[in-house]
Amino acid sequence: MYLYCAASKRETRGLVRVGVYKVDASIDGLICSYFVNSGGNVLSYSKLDMILLGEYCFSTVPSITPAYPSLPLGPYFDLHKPLLYSKPSKFTSLVINGHRRICDLFDLHQEQVPYEVAWSWQKEIVRDKRAQITKEGDCNDTLIILQHPPVYTLGTGSTVENLKFDMKNAPFNIYRTERGGEVTYHGPGQLVMYPIINLRMHKMDLHWYLRTLEEVVIRVLSSTFSIQASMVEGLTGVWVGNEKLAAVGIRVSSWITYHGLALNVTTDLSPFKWIIPCGIRDRQVGSIKELVREGKPCVGHGRPDLHNLDDASLIHITHKSLLEEFSQAFQLEYSHKNISSPMLYERK
Template sequence: MLNRTAIIKQPDKISFFNDVYKLQKEYQQALILDNSKPDFIWIGEHQLCYTLGRGSNYDNLLFSLNDEKYDVFKIDRGGEVTCHMPGQLVTYLVLDLKNFNKDLNWYLRKIEKIIIKILGTYNIECHLKNGLTGVWTGNKKIASIGIGCKRWITINGFAINFDCELENFNKIIPCGIKDCLMANMIDFNKNLNIKEVKRIVKKIIQEEFNFDFVSK
């Protein structure tokens, strides 16, 4: 596999979803126009919001879209409704799959493998479920995946629940899965540090995609 240069951003502050989504779209468009441009990785946290994928069933949103208390975004990814919030570690990957494998199923399986490796670093036993995208520990979901792709340039990525207010998921049917229970990483180890987990996320992504990271 060729070495690829990727710009990486890891803000310490809690970011607004829409700001980072616009940034992803800018990098995606740059890669579409010129595939010699670097890929882009973002690792961080969001202020509370809900996002809906293409073709999402609005019945899975358990509050009114007119309720100004909640920020809701309809975005370019597959999958149903999910929730982002502080304490949830979100990773976005804007990659040119032509440099890896032009196969979205391969890419989804690669992301699942990355998540399992991250969690395995902390001895959190997890698994996949047939017919569903994401990663579970026992009967609870601990990580969600949602990707978009245009001309083989990806957007969006995955979210791992680190230490977030899981009650926020009660406002939706997460990923369209009824009675879906959620888990946090700190349920398994109270001493985990989110900055350390970010470092492991960066390391494993670098290894799996053979990236040379630059800050820009």
């Protein structure tokens, strides 16, 4: 017997519409399917909840007696076996039964990939993952890290009032996207991370996901550069004093994320002067290079060696730290993937 907790009035109406018995039968099918696909591994209630939340936005509360005597709990559940996990902090995904999730890593951090190419690529990956989840119940996560040639992007609710130029004579290409947030700039020297992950298997909480992305950058700045960064209540992104070093804007489709974060490493900040970044008028943007080389008070004195690094070296060590902190925060194991230029650019 299962008790259903709908996430909203919409899900409640949907539950009534399909009928409890149909949902029961569908859930039984899910359980059986998972049992077969997992090779007979025991499925804990916590794992079941993760699956059901992804499919129905429902949570389950098991009773002592099965609703279907002909379908015993034995093969599918171990009532006495807890879910094994580690959770070092509130910004860390669960490690289920001691195993990290696999993340396909496309590391293009030295390349400037046109924005429209990367955007199309992300949407293609999302479509593939949705199809795979429908068929198999799960999929690997994916992370793309790259740079872009100069470009401005607008979020779903962005207003042109935050542009300080005539769109007909824009200095760079402009794209209106489906991500959240206002206008921002991408360009060389800025590391952009596009996580395409299945939040059903992490945490189905967009606030948690956004704050975790920000925490990844905060850890990078602290551990690698001794830069004291923070979040700002009511605003997205990562801040050092009054300067924004990293912008965050995401989209989620069927609990699969895309778009992501952009961190200014050695970025030329002058193109930000032609916009009101993220629609915030009373704050500025900054970069790691600017903070490190100018020796601002927010930068610790433990890394004097950083002051003489060239741009390529700053990009390299920031990229390495981003990958490490991201894998720790989301408890992922990377599977390095390659993609040829013809395969990438045919998505344009």
